[in-house]
Amino acid sequence: MSKAADRPSYDVVLVEDVPRQQIVELLQAAFGPAKTADHYTWKHVEGPWGPSRGWVAVDGDAVLGARLIVPWRLALDGRSFAASRAMDGAVTPAARGRGVFSGLVRREMSHLAAAERWHVLYSTSVPASREAYRRLGWTILEPRPSVLSVRLPRRPALVEEIDPRTVQPTIPAGRLHTDWDARGLGWRVDPRSGHRYEAVQLRNGGSRLLYRRTTLRGVPVLVVVVRTGPPEEQSALLGAACARGRCGAVILQALDPATSARPRVVSGSTVSVWQQEGPDAPVDARAGGNWTFTGADLEGVL
Ligand SMILES: CC(C)(COP(=O)(O)OP(=O)(O)OC[C@H]1O[C@@H](n2cnc3c(N)ncnc32)[C@H](O)[C@@H]1OP(=O)(O)O)[C@@H](O)C(=O)NCCC(=O)NCCS
Known part of the structure; x- marks a missing residue:
């Protein structure tokens, strides 16, 4: 037929x-x-x-x-x-x-x-x-690849918990992007999405991180949703958030050489x-x- x-x-x-x-x-x-x-x-x-x-x-x-x-x-x-x-x-x-x-x-x-x-x-x-x-x-x-990056733990007290709706992505000029505002982010992190999101801020810097925890082959990892702040603060931010969440690695959207010397691609969107x-x-x-x-x-x- x-x-x-x-x-x-x-x-x-x-x-x-x-x-x-x-x-x-x-x-x-x-x-x-x-x-x-x-x-x-x-x-x-x-x-x-x-x-x-x-x-x-x-x-x-x-x-x-x-x-x-x-x-x-x-x-x-x-x-x-x-x-x-x-x-x-x-x-x-x-x-x-x-x-x-x-x-x-x-x-x-x-x-x-x-x-x-x-x-x-x-x-x-x-x-x-x-x-x-x-x-x-x-x-x-x-x-768009997601990469796995192993983090050295830092003191969890370097970060404090904040409202996830305040972690607005920073977007370079000339780029199309989702017009996230506090209301949109509030919807995005709603537990009915099936995930539990958390956010922290570096106490002595101000860099912010929105993330959730998951496991990859049984190992706890932190999935980065949005992060803000200067590159020199990222290591402390991610390390402290990992220690706080008892994770040894993070999964980040897009290849970013600044996050790890040897990032490993785990998936792609x-x-x-x-x-x-x-x-x-x-x-x-x-x-x-x-x-x-x-x-x-x-x-x-x-
Ligand atoms: C994806 C899905 C919605 C496709 O529905 P569908 O009615 O079978 O799709 P169509 O008949 O319109 O297919 C259109 C084209 O898609 C491609 N396609 C469809 N199913 C495919 C498959 N399993 N693998 C690869 N290509 C496929 C084919 O190229 C097809 O064109 P062709 O019929 O000329 O070969 C259906 O397989 C599904 O419900 N899957 C599970 C849910 C899912 O993955 N949803 C998509 C994410 S939102």
């Missing part, structure tokens, strides 16, 4: 037209039990930039697939722009490989194109969705980008060099 003839018949409806429990069950089946109803509410109902849009493929009462779109905000040199992040997309195993996911993404692209203004839609994507995005004309940016062109475009979002991503953008949010 040809692929077209094999295509399942379905209607596309908005996510609010489907019982929420059905969407939660679809996401749980695809990603595991961590995708609870509470997690869904946190991510898709109470997001800092409004509730998610969602396109759902239905066959009668049955849900075949869904593509959720989280309203996001990007900033560039002090200007702020509405954007969108595709997070949580899944198709039931029986309906996979027949264009359902691509059809739902295409629906969102048409929705954004209708506004006829510059808009960036992006996603941190896994291999299967990445290939679908590539075929839809998206740009796949160079992977691949960001796929589509931009709706418009006369008001301030930058080309399809060029990876025009972006700065921090852990707040990449770790633990897919």
